[in-house]
Amino acid sequence: MNTKMRNFLKKISLKHTLKNIIIDDENHLLKLFFKDLNFLFKKELLVRDRSSGRRIHIPLKNNTCFIPLQELSELTDDGNLDFYFIGYIAGRSLKKRIAFNTNLKQAQFIDESTKREYKIRKTVKNNLTIHSTKTSFKQKVQELKVIGNNFYLNGSIEDLDNKKPESAEIIFKRRDTNKFVGFTLEFNKGMAKGRFNYSGIVYLDKFNSALVVNSRWDAFLQLRNIKNEVVYRKPINLQSYSDFKNEEDRFLLNIPNTDEFLTSLYATMGLNSLALWYTDKIQFDKTYQIAKGKTVFNETADNEPLDNKMVFFESFFGKNYSGNPKYVYEELIGNPNFKDYTFVWSYSGLNPDDIPGSPVIVSRESEDYYRYLAKAKYWVSNIIFPVKRKREGNVYLQTWHGTPLKKLGFDIDIEGPETLARENFYIESRNWDYLIAANKYSSEIFERAFKYNKEILEYGYPANDLFYQEKNEIIQTTEEIKAKLGIPSNKKVVLYAPTWRDDEMAGSWEHTFELKFDIDNFYNKLGDDYVLVLRMHHLVGDALVIKDEHQSFIYDCSKYDDIQELYLIADLLITDYSSVFFDYVNSKKPVLFYAYDYEKYKDNIRGFYLDMEEELPGPVLKNGQELLDAILNIEEVKEKYHERYLTFYEKFCSIEDGNASKKVIEKVFKQ
Template sequence: MKVFVKKAIKKLMLGHRIRHIEIEDNSKLNVTFDQLSQLSGKKYLVLKDKATGRRLQSRIEQNRTSIDLTELHEMSDTGKIDFYLKSYLFNRTLQTRIAHNHDVPLFEHIDEERKKKFRFYKTIRNNVSLMTERTSFRCTLLEIKPMGSNFYLSGEVEPLEDMKPASVEMVLVRRDTRQGFGYKFELKKPGSDNLYTFNGMVFIEKLRSALAMNSRWDVFFQLRDDKNNLIHREIMNTQGFRSYEREEYRYLETAQLNDQHVAVLYATMGKNSLALWYTDKSQFARTYQIAKGKSIFNEVSEREKLNSRMVFFESFLGKNYSGNPKYIYEEMIQNNRFKDFIFVWSYSGSNPECIPGNPIIVNRESEDYYKYLARAKYWVSNIILPIHRKREGNVYLQTWHGTPLKKLGFDIEIEGPETLARENFYIESRNWDYLVAANKYSSDIFKRAFKFDKKVLEAGYPANDIFYQEETPSKAQSLKTKLNIPASKKVILYAPTWRDNEMANSWNHTFTLPFNLDDLYNKLGDEYVLVLRMHHLVSDMLEIDAKYKNFVYDLSKYDDIQELYTLSDLLITDYSSVFFDYANSKKPILFFAYDYEMYKDNIRGFYLDMAKDLPGPVIRTGPELIQAIQNINSLKRQYGQKYEDFYNEYCSLEDGNAAKTIAELVFK
C-alpha cells in the first residue's frame, strides 16, 4: 500500500508532456513542456551522464528551461545523457525520466567549433536521451535503394577540420558473432562547398556464408586517408534520412533474395542507426504489422488515460485460452471484488465461446489489440508482448508457463536460436512488475536467467489449482466423453517439447513422432488410447494416418493442457516443463529422451540431472517405452519415494488457491 501511494503521488506531481527540444545558436539547449502538473511547486530539468553520474540541473519556469551548451560539453565529453524531471515534496526528492512525445522530432546537431555531435534519441522504454561524441566529420545518408537482391547507398561527408579522406567503406558486423564484411564505396572529391559524396553497393551474396536466419547486422561507415590509415569510424546514422513518427517507417527498404527470404535495411529503435535483418517473408510481414501496432499504441497512449479497471490477458501469444492467465481471469470474474473490472482477451483461436464472462476479445494482428493494450492498466501474459514499452502506471503481471528443466535466457551457454532471443527477453523483463513462480527453485532461476530484480510471487501456479479442486474428477470424465474417448480406455498423454535445432523457418519447426505407431497400437491399443499434445511451435507439422483414428487423438490444438492432465492416466514427455505441473497429480511419468546427449550438449542444456532427479525412468528407445507402459504399476512402486521427494521439492506451494492469492495481491 505504501509503495502504491508513493507511485500515485509521484505520478500526480511529475506528470508532464514534452513539447519541443532545440539547440539555439549553438549555445543553449532549450526544452519546452506543456501539461506540466500543477500539484507541486518548483520543477527542474536534470541531465545525468549515464557513465559518470554527473548532473546538470536547470529550473523550469513558465514550462521552459535552458542548459548552457558549454556546461554540457564540460559535463560529458562522450557518452549517454538521460533526461529527468525533478520536484520536491517536503524534504523528499521526486524524480522521473522524461518521456518522449511522438509529435516532437528528435534530431542530430553538430557543434563544428568543438567537433562534437549531439544526437537526441528515444530509448526502448520511450524516454528521451542524448548521445554525445567527438567527431571530425559530418556524415549524412541521402539514399537507400534496393537493386535486385542488393542495396545501393549514397550520401555526403563534410570534414569539420583539415582532414582529407581518400576512400570510404561500409562494414556490416553481425551482432551475435561479430563477423564483419567490408564494401568499398566510391568517394568523389568536393567542389567549393567542401562536401564529399559517396555511393556504392552492399552485395548480400558476400554475406551468404554468415547469413543465419534472423541475424542482425549493424552498418558502420569508415573513412581512410591516402595512406590507408583509418581516420573515422561510426555506426551509420539515419537521423534526418527519414521521419520516424510511426514505428513502421523504420523499415527503410527491403530486398527480395528468393521466394522465401528477404534482407531488410532498417533504422534501429530509438538510436536510429542503420542495420540489416535477414529473415523470411512471413516473419517480416508479422514484424511490420507489429510496428504498425506500436504506432497505434503510441497514439492511444498520448491521447487517452489509462483505464484503472481494465485488465488485458494473453496466453501463448494469443493462440489459446489457457495457462496461468486463464485461471487468474476465472478467479477474477467469480470474485465480487472485481465486479467493476473490464476484461480484454487476446485470442485468435477457433473457439472464442470457450471464454466465459463476456470479455472483449481482440486478435493479436488487429488494431484493436494495440488500442486496448494501450488503455489497460493491467497486463497479464505468460510469454512476451509485442510492445517493448509500457505506460506510466501500467502494472505487468508475467505468469510464465512452467518450471524450467531446460536452461533459459542468460543461463543458456550453447549458441543457437534461443541465445538470439536473449535481447528481446531482457527488454521484456524490464517491464515486468510481478513474476509468478511455482517454487523456490524456479524463483532463483528466473531472477538470474531474466536478470529480474522486482517482485517474484512464490505462490504456486494458478493453472495448477485444478489438481486440488473437488469437482476435477467428474469434470475429467465429462471431458473424456466430449472428446469421444472411450470410458473403458486408459489415456496416455504424450507432450514433448520442441527442438531449437529443428527449424523450418524463423518461427516454425519440424517434428516427427520418435516411436513406431504400429508397435504402440498393436501392443497397447486394447487397453490405452494415445493423446498427442505437441508444443505450439510444432503442432502444425504433425500428420497422423487415418488408420489410427480410434487409437491416436491429436489434441495439440486443444486450448488447455491442464484439462488434458486431469483425464490422462500416464504422461510421456522428454524435456518439457509439463512434468513439473503433472507431478501435482501424482500419476506416473515416463521420460522418453531419445536424443538426450544431443539435446544436453548441443541444443539447450539442463538445470537438473535427468538420471538422478526425475520422478520416473529415462527411456531411450521405442521398445523400451512400450515395455515401461506395460509394466507401469511396477515402475510406480519403484519410483514411489523419488516421486514423493520430487513432489515435496517442486509442488509443495500448490494448495489450490494460487489464482486467488495472486489476483488479490496484484489487482487493486
C-alpha cells in the same frame, strides 16, 4: 533516515515526467522540459559521467533545464552521461535517475562547435542517458532508391576535423556471424570546403550465399585518407533522412528476390541507422503489421485515457485460450464485483466460441489488438507483448507458464535462440508489476534470470487450481473432456508432451520434430488398454503423419487449447525437459522422463537447474524399449519412486491449494 522513509520521500519529492528533450543548435544548448514536478522541495539536475564520476549541477527554472553543450563535452571523452534529480529535504539530499518518457524519441545529433556526437538513449531500466563521443565527421543520407534488383544511395559528409578523406565505402556487417560485405562509393568534393558527396549501388549478388533467410546486416559508412588509412567508420545515420513518425515508416525499400523472399532496407529502432534484412514475405508482412500496430498503440495512448475497467488477456502469443491467463479470467468473470468490466482476449485459435463470458476477441495481427492494448488498464500475459511501451497507470500481471527445469534468461551461458530472446524478456520484465510463481524455487530463479526486483506472487499457479476441485467434479470434468476428444471411457491415457529442441530449428522460429520410439511396437503392446495422446510444444510445427491403422490409438492434441485439461484425463505423463511435469505432479499420478538425447541436451544446448537422474519424480529413460517397459510395469515404477515423488511434491507443489486464482484477483485487481 531509514530506507523505507527515504524511498517514500524520494517518491513524492522527485516525481517527474520528462516532457521533451531538444537540441538548440543556434545557442548550443541541450534543453530538458519537465512536468508533474513537486516544487515544495528544492531540487536541481545532476549530469554525471558514468565511468569517471565527473559531474555538473544545473539549476531548474520553470520546469526547464538548459545545459550548455560545451559543459557536456567536458564531462567525458567517450562515455555515457546519466541524468538525476537531486532533492534537498531538511538538510539532507536525495537522488533519483531521470526517467525516459516513452513518448520521447531516441535520437542522435552532432554539435559542430564541440565536434561531438550525442546519442539520446533509453536504458534497459527506462532511464535517460546520453552517449557522448568525439567525432570528426557529420554525415547525412540524401536519397535511397531501388535500381533494378539493387539498392542505390547517396549522401553528404562534412569534415569537422580536417581529416581530408579521399575515398568512401559502405560496409555491411552480418549480426550473427560478423561477416562483412563492402562496396566502393563514388566520392566527390562538394561546393564548400570540407564538404563531400558520396553515391553508389549495393549489389545484392555480391552477398552470395551469406544472404541467408532472416540474416540482418548493419550498414556502416567507412572513409579512408590518401594513405588508405581508415579515418572514420560509423553506422549510417538516417535521422536526417526521415523523422519516422510512424513505426512502419522504418521499412524504407523492398526488393522481391523471388516469389517467396525479399530484401528490405530499414531504419533500426533506437539508433535510426541503416540495416538490411533478407527474409520470407510472410515473416516480413507479420513484422510490418506489428510496426503498424505500434503506431496505432502510440496514437491511442497519446489521445485516449486508460479504461480502468478493462483487462487485456493473452496466452502463448494469442494461439490458445489456456494457461494461467485463462484461469485468472474465469475467476474474474465469476466474481460479481467485476460484472461491469470489459474483458479483451487476444485469440487466433480455432475455437473462439469456447471462451466463456462475452469478451471482445481480437487477433494479434489486427489494429484493434493494439487499440485495446493501449486502452486497457490491466494486462495479463504468460509470454511477451509486441510493444514495449507501458502507459502510466498500467498494471501488468505476468503469470508465466511453468516451473523452470531448463535454464532461463541470464542463467543461460550457451549461445542460441534462447539467448537471442534474453534481452527481449529483460526489457519486457521492466514493465511487469506482478509475477506469479508456483514455489520458492521458481521465485529465486525468476529474480536472477530476469533480473526482476518487483513483486512476486508466490501463490501457486491459477491453472493448477483444477487439480484441487472436489473429487466428483474432477471425475465429471474428466469424462466430459474424454467424450469431447472421442477417447473411449474405458481406455487409460498416456500423455506424451515433449519440449522443443533449441538445435532443431528449420528456419526462423520453425522447428522440426519426429517421434523417437517405435509406434508399431507401442501400438501392439499397449493398444488394448491405452491411448496415446500427443501434445507437442507450440514452437514445433505440425509435421507428424499418423498411419490409418493407428488412428484408434494415437490422438494428436497438439492444437488442443488447454494442456491443463489433458493433464486431468492423463493416467500417465511422458515428457523430457519440458516444465509440464511440475504442474502434472499436482495430480499425484506417475511421470516418465524419455530423454533419448540427455547427454547432448544437458551439456550442449541449455543446461538444467536440477540433477535429472537424482531429483526428478520418475525414471530417466534413454531408449524406446526402456520407455515401453516402464509403461507396462508402471505400478513397480510408482513404488520405486514413491519417496522421491513425495519429496518432489513437497518442494514444488505444496503451496498449491486450489485458491491461486482468488489470491491473484484480490491482490492485483483492486476495487
